[in-house]
Amino acid sequence: MKAKGVAIVTFMIVLSLLIGCSKEAPVQVDDVEASLTTNPETIVAGRPVELQVAFTGMQVSEKATVTFDIRADDKPELFDAVYKGDNVFSGSFTFSDKGKYSVYVHLFGDDVHLTRKKTVEVK
Numbered sequence: 001m002k003a004k005g006v007a008i009v010t011f012m013i014v015l016s017l018l019i020g021c022s023k024e025a026p027v028q029v030d031d032v033e034a035s036l037t038t039n040p041e042t043i044v045a046g047r048p049v050e051l052q053v054a055f056t057g058m059q060v061s062e063k064a065t066v067t068f069d070i071r072a073d074d075k076p077e078l079f080d081a082v083y084k085g086d087n088v089f090s091g092s093f094t095f096s097d098k099g100k101y102s103v104y105v106h107l108f109g110d111d112v113h114l115t116r117k118k119t120v121e122v123k
Contacts, residue, residue, distance in 0.1 A: 012019050032057035034116035043122045052090040053081065053105050060087045064109025068093065071102040072078045095122040 032055060039050040051068055066081040066089040081089035095101060103118045 002084075009108040024055065028057070028115045029112065031043035032114055034107070034118070036103060036105065036118040036120070038120065043095060043120055045095050045122050048092050048094045050090055050092050051081070051103065052084075052088060055087040056108065058087075058112070061109050064107060067108075069106060070095075071104065072099060076104075095118070095120075098122050 008018065035054045035056070037052050037054075043049045053066065053068075062083045062085075064083070064086075067078055068081055068091055070077045070079075070093060077093075079091055079093065081091040084090055100119055100121050103120055105116045105118065107114050107116075
């Protein structure tokens with residue numbers, strides 16, 4: 001019986017150490033910024049443009065998923081971005097018409113889902 005008690009105590013100590021050592025500080029989503037850039041800088045309707053988003057305020061894993069959600073008149077067009085390294089994701093899109101578009105950037109990963117809204121103008 002004493003051996004069983006020692007085994008349980010040992011298991012609890014090992015489990016506590018594993019849990020304590022494996023947890024990173026929680027992400028403060030309000031501190032995470034998403035900077036959106038385009039290439040070319042001036043977006044022209046009917047021509048492809050590369051959208052690139054860089055995140056600061058947290059370390060983003062290459063296993064994370066980023067989705068661009070483009071909206072004109074609240075009609076969403078979604079597409080996934082590709083991880084480029086150093087918290088940067090990018091993807092290509094062709095805007096069909098001139099005007100202002102809302103671009104929602106969705107980040108899913110490491111128990112975090114955040115959304116940031118940006119605006120782009122298409123000429």
